[in-house]
Amino acid sequence: MHMTRLKEEIGLIAPSTTVGSGVLIDEKKENLAVSKSRDPYVLGILREFGVYVALALVLFIVTAIAMYLGKSQPLTAANLSNIVYQASLTGIMAIAMTVVLITGNFDLSVGSVAALVGVVFLMTVGTLGFGIAAILALSVAAFVGLVNGAINQFLGINAFIVTLGMLTGARGIILVLTDGRSLNSTDESAVAAMQLFETTRQPMNVVLYCVGGLFAICGLVGLYRGSTSRVRGVFALIGATIVGGMGILSGPRDTVANPAIYFLVFTVVIWLLLTFTTFGRRLYAVGGNAEAARLAGVNVVGYKIFGFLLSSLAAGFAGLLYVSRLGSTYPGAMQGAELAVIASAILGGTSLFGGSGSVLKSAAGALLLVTLTNGFNLLNLGANYQGIIEGVVIIVAAAIYTVGAGRRR
Numbered sequence: 001m002h003m004t005r006l007k008e009e010i011g012l013i014a015p016s017t018t019v020g021s022g023v024l025i026d027e028k029k030e031n032l033a034v035s036k037s038r039d040p041y042v043l044g045i046l047r048e049f050g051v052y053v054a055l056a057l058v059l060f061i062v063t064a065i066a067m068y069l070g071k072s073q074p075l076t077a078a079n080l081s082n083i084v085y086q087a088s089l090t091g092i093m094a095i096a097m098t099v100v101l102i103t104g105n106f107d108l109s110v111g112s113v114a115a116l117v118g119v120v121f122l123m124t125v126g127t128l129g130f131g132i133a134a135i136l137a138l139s140v141a142a143f144v145g146l147v148n149g150a151i152n153q154f155l156g157i158n159a160f161i162v163t164l165g166m167l168t169g170a171r172g173i174i175l176v177l178t179d180g181r182s183l184n185s186t187d188e189s190a191v192a193a194m195q196l197f198e199t200t201r202q203p204m205n206v207v208l209y210c211v212g213g214l215f216a217i218c219g220l221v222g223l224y225r226g227s228t229s230r231v232r233g234v235f236a237l238i239g240a241t242i243v244g245g246m247g248i249l250s251g252p253r254d255t256v257a258n259p260a261i262y263f264l265v266f267t268v269v270i271w272l273l274l275t276f277t278t279f280g281r282r283l284y285a286v287g288g289n290a291e292a293a294r295l296a297g298v299n300v301v302g303y304k305i306f307g308f309l310l311s312s313l314a315a316g317f318a319g320l321l322y323v324s325r326l327g328s329t330y331p332g333a334m335q336g337a338e339l340a341v342i343a344s345a346i347l348g349g350t351s352l353f354g355g356s357g358s359v360l361k362s363a364a365g366a367l368l369l370v371t372l373t374n375g376f377n378l379l380n381l382g383a384n385y386q387g388i389i390e391g392v393v394i395i396v397a398a399a400i401y402t403v404g405a406g407r408r409r
Contacts, residue, residue, distance in 0.1 A: 051348050062378060085257045086370045088262065089322060093110050098362040099270065106159045107312075108160065109338070110337065111334040112171050113166075121133050122328070125185055140316070144166060171335075181330075200258050205252075207260075214268050215237070216237060216244075219239075286354075340366075369390065376389075
């Protein structure tokens with residue numbers, strides 16, 4: 001039967017003209033078309049807005065339960081600011097991880113790179129000063145990213161294997177540098193600089209106005225550029241209105257910590273880069289079909305190496321924030337951070353096969369994970385239950401995106 005169908009498809013024999021079978025085939029095609037016309041609508045909504053809906057739903061449920069139990073409410077400006085602050089390190093790395101995944105690669109070394117940068121920084125900040133020590137530490141991160149990209153592209157070794165090896169190797173270097181002991185900085189000027197870099201707070205309304213202004217600018221640019229970017233421009237203007245309204249509603253005493261600002265600014269900048277520039281379109285093309293992009297004249301190798309470079313630099317920046325927050329580090333610092341980073345990207349619907357992903361959704365995924373943890377703490381749920389619920393959420397999100405993609409194909 002399969003051979004007959006194959007011969008019909010390639011034209012070796014005439015297709016079957018049996019009336020009964022034709023009616024049956026037509027009925028099957030009609031039923032399949034009806035099912036596909038219904039399911040993709042719901043799945044499409046979940047794929048496009050699922051992480052935002054989930055974030056709002058979690059906030060609503062936790063707020064309702066907290067109010068019922070008479071506990072503190074998470075929907076306060078201070079608590080929302082704290083959620084963004086807690087998500088900042090994971091979020092910054094998740095944004096860069098999204099870029100790596102869009103190019104069709106993977107980076108498991110981000111947690112180890114962040115820890116290595118923190119060690120190098122603390123070992124040198126007392127003698128070199130904050131600025132030079134930070135540049136040196138970030139140079140180490142950039143070198144690691146370039147090595148990951150070069151090995152992957154020029155030697156053809158799978159990114160999973162390359163970055164897994166870098167994860168292990170970086171941890172070994174940390175143990176050698178620290179001799180297995182904790183590090184801290186006793187230099188007063190260095191400690192003051194780290195506190196200024198990490199713990200300083202800014203007025204919330206000013207931050208929201210700046211972010212809203214960026215959204216408004218890119219929205220107007222999208223409307224000006226024509227039909228291709230017009231829909232994105234409309235959504236950007238809607239986002240600008242919402243963010244601006246939040247700025248108006250925020251009180252004069254509401255503040256935002258520096259890491260939250262870094263997170264928001266980095267998210268907006270990378271979103272602008274991917275959405276409104278030729279560079280961003282080529283990045284998606286490289287991940288979607290590398291061979292077609294190469295034939296079109298795109299430097300595929302360069303774009304893929306850029307993903308690894310950005311990922312390592314973002315991890316290094318997160319490492320600087322981490323050690324500046326604590327004033328110290330230890331060999332096991334940031335261990336397992338790569339799992340939360342990848343989970344944030346998956347919750348945001350980023351494809352593990354390249355060519356698809358949104359940094360805004362990945363940022364929302366990071367906020368969702370932290371919101372769950374924050375809500376568990378408010379409700380005094382044990383850590384064991386937290387892990388179970390977070391795992392279920394990640395698996396369900398991945399299933400929705402995978403099934404949705406399959407139905408679309």
